[in-house]
Amino acid sequence: MRVARITATLASILRVYAFTFLLVGLASLYWDPPETPTFGLSEDWGLPMKTTTVGFLLCFVFVLLLSFLLGALISPSDETLREREAYFIIGFGWILCALLGALPFILAGATRSVSVASFESMSALTTTGFSALPTPLEQYAPSVHIWRGTLHFFGGLGIVTMLVAIVGRLTAGGVRLFASESAGEFVRIRPRFSDTARSLFVVYLTVNFLTFVALWFALRYTGPSLDWKTAAYEAYVHAVGSIATGGMGTRSDSILAFNSVLVNWIIAAAMLVGSISFIFFFQAATGGGLRAFRESSVLRFYLTFLAVSSLAVSAFLYMDGHSAPKSLGVGVFMAITSTATCGYTVLDPNVFPDGAKLILVLLMVTGGMVGSTAGAVKVDRIHVLFRLSYNEIRTLLHPHAVSVLKNRGRIVPPEAVRRVIVFFFAYVTLFIGGALAFGVLGFDFDSSIVASAASLGGVGYGWGMVTTGFQDPVTEVARIVGMLLMWLGRLEIFAGLLLFTPMLYKD
Amino acid sequence: MYVVIGGAGEVGYHVARALRREGHSVALIEQKKEVLEGLSDLDALLVQGNTASLESLEEAGISKADLFVGASGNDEANMVACGIAKTFGASTISRINSPAFLDEPASTKYRKIGIDVAVCPELVAAQRVNNLLLAPALASADIFAQGRVAVVESKLLPNSPAAGKRLAAVKPPAGVNVVAILRGPEVIIPRGEDMLEAGDRLLLCVVSPDALQVAEKALGLRPGKPAGKIKRAVIAGASRVGVRLARLLEDRMDVVLIEKSRDLATDAFERVKDTLVITGDATDLRVLKSESVETADVFIGADRVEEYNLLSALMARRLGVRHTIAFVNQVAAKPVVEDVGIDLALTVRETTASSLLRFCYQIDALDLSILAGGEAQVLEVQVPTACPIAGKPLKKIDFPRNSLVGALVRGKETLLPRGDDLIQAGDRLIIFALTEAVPRIERLLRK
Secondary structure: OOHHHHHHHHHHHHHHHHHHHHHHHHHHHHHOOOOOOOOOOHHHOOOOOOHHHHHHHHHHHHHHHHHHHHHHOOOOOOOOOOHHHHHHHHHHHHHHHHHHHHHHHHHOOOOOOHHHHHHHHHHHHOOOOOOOOOOOHHHOOHHHHHHHHHHHHHHHHOHHHHHHHHHOOOOOOHHHHHHHHOOOOOOOOOOOHHHHHHHHHHHHHHHHHHHHHHHHHHHHHOOOOOOHHHHHHHHHHHHHHHHOOOOOOOOOOHHHHHOOHHHHHHHHHHHHHHOOOHHHHHHHHHHHOOHHHHHOHHHHHHHHHHHHHHHHHHHHHHHOOOOHHHHHHHHHHHHHHHHOOOOOOOOOHHHOOHHHHHHHHHHHHHOOOOOOOOOOOOHHHHHHHHHHHHHHHHHHHOOOEOOOOEEOOEEOOHHHHHHHHHHHHHHHHHHHHHHHHHHHOOOOHHHHHHHHHHHHOOOOOOOHHHOOOOOOOOOHHHHHHHHHHHHHHHOOOHHHHHHHOHHHOOO | OEEEEEOOOHHHHHHHHHHHHOOOEEEEEEOOHHHHHOOOOOOOEEEEOOOOOHHHHHHOOHHHOOEEEEOOOOHHHHHHHHHHHHHOOOEEEEEOOOOOOOOOOEEOOOHHHOOOEEEOHHHHHHHHHHHHOOOOEOOOOEEEOOOOEEEEEEEEOOOOOOOOOEHHHHOOOOOEEEEEEEEOOEEEOOOOOOEOOOOOEEEEEEOOHHHHHHHHHHHOEOOOOEOOOOOEEEEEOOOHHHHHHHHHHOOOOEEEEEEOOHHHHHHHHHHOOOOEEEEOOOOOHHHHHHOOHHHOOEEEEOOOOHHHHHHHHHHHHHHOOOEEEEEEOOHHHHHHHHHOOOOEEEEHHHHHHHHHHHOOOOOOEEEEEEEHHHOEEEEEEEOOOOOOOOOOEHHHOOOOOOEEEEEEEEOOEEEOOOOOOEOOOOOEEEEEEEHHHHHHHHHHOOO
């Protein structure tokens, strides 16, 4: 591996990343109250600005300097990125971004613990949504929430996709980065990969904006009737949280605090949109109409799966004594939030009957569609596995029948099928391994299962010991396990595991 | 008309012969010397060379040609040759086999590059089988007007009450028309005074299955096998015809496609929807039994290798499959195959020739079938609006002697016309004619 190539690419990622700190710093000037709670840090500084603003601006300068430093090491002569370098950059880039993203939580005074800040940042960046900041969340300055939302926004599409979309060309080998970050088979919807990234980004921006507008109106004029300034920031945090399927909110009891059915349904719809392949939206927007949606057998499978499991969750709630409309509403919302791997809740998950919890964990493992911001196994792979199983049964009767999988009339290559099976195995193994680790660290059975499923899948809500997240008394070691699972889940496991293999570093 | 035909294989030859019989001038271009040498009996200009080469085309007289037919087995050559012919002002018809280029029986989608009509012969052949399986009886039949008119071939038994009588005296029952008598190699388009002989094969135009059974009894014909309800089909061979047939049939029945080669089977699997594709040898009894072939209603040998089709169809028949169809390569092999007990033998080449020929005419031929190796034709023609025959009774129309209107379709009505019936614009006529008579029919019904 050539260090200069890697640092140069990381530098270009950081150069874009730095400006998110600046933007949130500017936002803090407007949104943060003059007397921002700073947990005892502000008195010592004596600066004529809000401490949160200073914190974000310091981060901006630091990250920018770091990017220049990394970029200035050596100017690389050979432009192409090798495969191993690309994988290292992806794996390490996410860790670096998460660590740098932790700085504002400390500088803005939200926490003093490095593990809490890092966990918060990793959780936000991987669009998981578990929190480690001490509750209640209402005590933090708006800029802290805006920062968490912005990390969601940045991590939703993936850091490389964002970078390519914004600065255009990355490097000659950048297409490898792009391909290894997007889940499964990445689809070129336009001939140039930078155009593909840009198209995805435009779709992403558009749906975020539409959700923001809808939420702003709902928060301003119905239900909570917030003043327009508060409504704007609440709408921003929840819009990016839904579309990026992150799930971090501004209140400790999630969106229940708004007590607005309209807000709930807007968020449910946004989460669903965030879990459907953005390629479909791109094709619809560029004159394809609804064909892409209609013709997708995966989408049909996904929606059927979602409908059936919603009804199952609703049935369990109904049998547990909730009213029928409430059961149905909560069932649908919770099914979407789980499979879209978002994590907003409309009812304290601790009151759910065991059967409902079981289905929700299943949905957390399933996940949304490839090409969306959702995580976990992804329903495309589940679809393949279901069809493989059907073929296997059919082969018993017709041992000589051709039984390969087809997708839109094309045969799925055997290597692709193999990758799906191996991925599923690795995912389930990690899920069980994670649950075991949490169990060893003192979690009870329910909590360790949901903590593992929700971390690995990037879901970010749970029950038992992780009802509000990974706050104390959850130990630092458990937080590190959680971060590791979130990171591996976001990198589709193998790209992450590769960093731990010595063969990556041997040339 | 001056016609240049690219490719003198069996397809090109059949088209050339039919056009020649109709009195047109024909030039043939063929790469292989030995093929050309075998065509010495054909009164046509023979040019040796590549179909798509400008020199060969010019040598064949493309500059004065009215029509170019790309009939070679090479799609690209046919297409390029059509493009060149178009620059000389000829109308063009191209045979295109590959599904990548063409996935419909006939299309005008390549008009912009100089191909007026592109024809996919395999698809036409597959469609023909598909139609046949809708027929009331599966005996050398053909289907016209979307299945509303069936043409059935049936043999006059030795003890037939009709043998030795004039056709006028026999009076076939309502709903059945005798449209041709096949006696040895001879084809007779009958008039009332023609005699019927034992052993004659009659072509009957039938509009209802019941009428056919009545006619079989009344005329003393060998009873045909009623097709019954066909719910399960087994196709041997994932050839182009086989795969396309599977795609046509899978919408209305269970289809099993058996193919020897794993690669071809996988390719076929990619192109079908619900068909069960089996990798195996259709002449291997174990394969046939493990797929319960005996429960099939029809077995179709559609491989490229005719012996394989014949053998697998015979094995299927032995296992108890009611109907067996086999594709053969040579037109001459058809009666032989039917003699050993296969219900129906078909050749792709003959179908190909007829599907190309259909577009050679200057009339609105909706369908065309070749009878008795090219001696006679069945044409489905729509009567154009500004046509001199429209509005006249049938007997006043000057149809050539060796032709006969077997059936008439008007809107939802299908009738077997008699002399007094009026012909109207928009009617679809099913005409039986000796090939020589076709140009005169063409003149009567010109667009």
